[in-house]
Amino acid sequence: MTSTAWTGTRDPGTVDQPPHLRLVRAVAPIDLEAATDAVRALLKALGQDIDSAHLLDTPRRVAAAYAELLTPEPFVLTTFPNDDRYDELVLVREVPFRSLCEHHLLPFHGVAHIGYLPDQRIVGLSKLARVVEHYARGLQVQERLTRQIAVCLQDNLQAKGVAVVLEAEHLCMSLRGVRAAGARTTTSALLGLHREQPATRAEFFALTGLRH
Ligand SMILES: Nc1nc2c(ncn2[C@@H]2O[C@H](COP(=O)(O)OP(=O)(O)OP(=O)(O)O)[C@@H](O)[C@H]2O)c(=O)[nH]1
Numbered sequence: 692m693t694s695t696a697w698t699g700t701r702d703p704g705t706v707d708q709p710p711h712l713r714l715v716r717a718v719a720p721i722d723l724e725a726a727t728d729a730v731r732a733l734l735k736a737l738g739q740d741i742d743s744a745h746l747l748d749t750p751r752r753v754a755a756a757y758a759e760l761l762t763p764e765p766f767v768l769t770t771f772p773n774d775d776r777y778d779e780l781v782l783v784r785e786v787p788f789r790s791l792c793e794h795h796l797l798p799f800h801g802v803a804h805i806g807y808l809p810d811q812r813i814v815g816l817s818k819l820a821r822v823v824e825h826y827a828r829g830l831q832v833q834e835r836l837t838r839q840i841a842v843c844l845q846d847n848l849q850a851k852g853v854a855v856v857l858e859a860e861h862l863c864m865s866l867r868g869v870r871a872a873g874a875r876t877t878t879s880a881l882l883g884l885h886r887e888q889p890a891t892r893a894e895f896f897a898l899t900g901l902r903h
């Protein structure tokens with residue numbers, strides 16, 4: 692069973708070495724052999740010729756692909772002292788991401804825009820993209836993914852405000868079912884001053900190029 696607990700461990704740091712948060716998410720171990728057997732059974736049940744030369748190794752490949760998409764990589768959320776007292780918005784736009792829709796196990800993919808208003812510490816810019824990647828690995832809904840990214844940053848940066856927008860296409864909605872190809876879903880999570888102050892919120896949306 693996959694745990695729904697999303698956890699972090701904090702290195703308390705020293706005077707010279709600031710605290711670094713190592714993000715790790717508790718997930719149950721993956722049994723690749725059992726997953727391979729299950730994919731083989733699924734293909735058979737779906738009427739596919741599992742003995743064909745082309746499909747022989749497909750169950751193993753599919754199991755490995757899902758294992759990759761469901762396994763978050765731990766990383767260190769490096770921060771630095773905000774020595775220059777930078778107090779304007781930091782915004783990283785159009786970070787590509789992909790995740791798996793928990794209803795159909797089909798991908799949804801798009802871009803994330805992540806902004807924050809620093810207080811005492813600034814974060815390594817690549818870490819904003821790593822937070823997105825970390826929470827995108829797993830079975831998700833877009834709303835939860837958006838909020839998890841924002842809450843993680845708020846909790847660990849103690850920023851004055853955090854704003855996250857995801858724009859994504861869900862293949863369960865474009866390839867099959869309603870087949871609304873090209874339809875994109877936008878979700879947002881605004882915390883702190885981004886939630887409380889209309890001007891702060893407006894600046895974020897203006898710089899992302901999004902209407903609000
Ligand atoms: N809110 C939300 N819904 C999602 C997300 N990803 C997929 N869905 C929706 O989950 C719903 C599942 O609905 P069901 O009626 O149980 O599934 P279905 O019969 O396959 O529905 P259709 O896709 O309409 O054919 C669908 O409306 C999907 O579009 C997501 O990230 N957030």
Ligand SMILES: [Zn+2]
Pocket residue numbers: 792793794795796797861863864
């Ligand atoms: Zn879906």
